[in-house]
Amino acid sequence: MELKTKYHGVRHYDEKDVIIFKNGIPGLENLKRYIIFPAEENKLFYILQSVEDLSIGLVLVSPFNIMKDYEFKLDGDKVKELGINDSKDVLVLNTVTLSSKIENITANMKAPLVININKKIGEQIILDNENYLIKYPLFKEGA
16 A cells, blocks of 8 residues: 655555554544554654544654663563563654754653554553653754
């Protein structure tokens, strides 16, 4: 299938590539179906593109590339809900807030997207950890 995105050009995908967020994503609850692809400009980032609203494409980053000791545990109900049988089934990504000033680009470390890559289902989880900021700076000034 072909997707003519608003910001990322034409993307080709198969139905098997679509990830379902049953509850949507906070602020986008009505959108349930997404695909993920690497950002062309920078391989550190990914795009979570809605297949239902072509103007919605969220920038994502792997938390493990920016915070070495990032970790959390999912409760048993969440593991069951996402159909996770093995940690290798899990992809964790965090949303990025862009800015024209590089020092203002942040990642939401408090609310990762947890995706079962085999079953193609995901959910944004809010962590109960005060060390993980909603606006974690990706680039330090002068870096």
